[in-house]
Amino acid sequence: MSTSHIHRANHLEHVEAPGSMLTTTAARALAVLRYATGFVFLWAFVDKTFGLGYATPSAKAWINGGSPTKGFLSSVEVGPLQGFFHDIAGTWYANWLFMLGLLGIGVALTAGIGLRVAAVSGTVMMAMMWLAEWPIAKGSTNPVMDYHLIYAIVLVVLAAAYAGHTWGLGRRWAKLSIVQRNRWLI
Incomplete structure (x- = not known):
């Protein structure tokens, strides 16, 4: 084996595996994204609850x-679940x-806790809203990908x-005994 091959092999031993390292900047950027997304959900809750005059x-x-x-649901005009939504x-x-x-998704995101539950429930909510809008039939600028799927x-x-571990309560939450016994709560 040549010296360059040995050097490359030694170098590869010290390379981080994909996903094993998150830079401080990336962790902070994800925290900002988490807060911003949480605020979207909380704002929708507050506006619909109190009618602040923005969307409601x-x-x-x-x-x-x-x-x-x-x-929203009674105005669904297209899609395979139109009758169900009505x-x-x-x-x-x-x-x-x-x-x-x-409310739950918004609180979980802003606090940085229960992100797995928030991800599953939020994905179901966004998928249902995507199905209700059914961009495939609306002549949308993109008939497949829209903001619901991005969320x-x-x-x-x-x-x-x-x-939730950066600028949130995720680390503390993960140490709770109930969360330790039920890892899906992380």
């Missing part, structure tokens, strides 16, 4: 008797599941990268 007028606020799901539009359980999902991917990346 005060008269249609949840606390004023409005439905957080009726307008059937659940405005129901108490759809409203509560949607609002608890927004779902972001949630998975944040959970996979343990993004």
Whole structure:
């Protein structure tokens, strides 16, 4: 074996395996992404609850008797689940599941805890919203990939990268005995 081959082999022993190292800058960037994404979910919850006038007028606020799901789901015009979405539009359980999902995902992301649960529940929520909008049939600028799917991917990346450990409570959360016994809660 030549000296250059030996040098290359020794060098490879010290190379980090893919995914085994996250730079401080990358960890901080993921923390900022986590906070920003968490704020998106929390803002939607607050605006729909109190009708701050951005996406939800005060008269249609949840606390004023409005439905957080009726307008969006009853206006579904295309897609294979159109009838299903019309059937659940405005129901108490759809409203509560949607609002608890927004709140839970938002709190988990901003606190940096339960990111696996947030990733799974948020991905389900985003997939359902993608199906409701059904960009394939709308003549969208991109009939497959839209912001719902981007959010779902972001949630998975944040959970996979343990993004709650930087500027969040992820490390403390992971040490709790209930989390140690139920690793899916990380």
